[in-house]
Amino acid sequence: MRLDLEAARKVLDSQPFSRLLKARITAFGDGEATLEVDIREELHQQNGYLHGGVLAYAADNSITFAAGTTLGAAVLTSGFSVQYLRPATGVKLVARAAAVHTGRRQAVVRCDLFAVKTDGEETLCAVAQGTVLSAQQS
Incomplete structure (x- = not known):
């Protein structure tokens, strides 16, 4: 079964x-997906930065x-x-995640994570790569 953006949003929800x-999917299709999370105080670590676990979550899910x-x-x-x-x-x-290779049962995906300022300026803050397996039984 293939998903469209609305179905992907239901899966995320x-x-x-x-x-x-309060994550949201803003783009989904053709080997790509974009996930967004508003940076709120309760997601910060002790130095006032977004907690690395939130970045890892966003990478994992968008991948x-x-x-x-x-x-x-x-x-x-x-x-x-x-x-x-x-x-x-x-x-x-x-x-922002994009598949760099897809085989019959697995895909390798790269993800770039950006922090966005109030003026819309984006700063690359992390990169990730993952392998995803099809859970379909053959």
């Missing part, structure tokens, strides 16, 4: 943790959704890594 973070556009709706993250480049500050986190 079915995840209690995503609802807690999996991007893979789902190529593998179908039933997918699971096999693994991913995140490289933090600079602290995330601003009003919004944007995670």
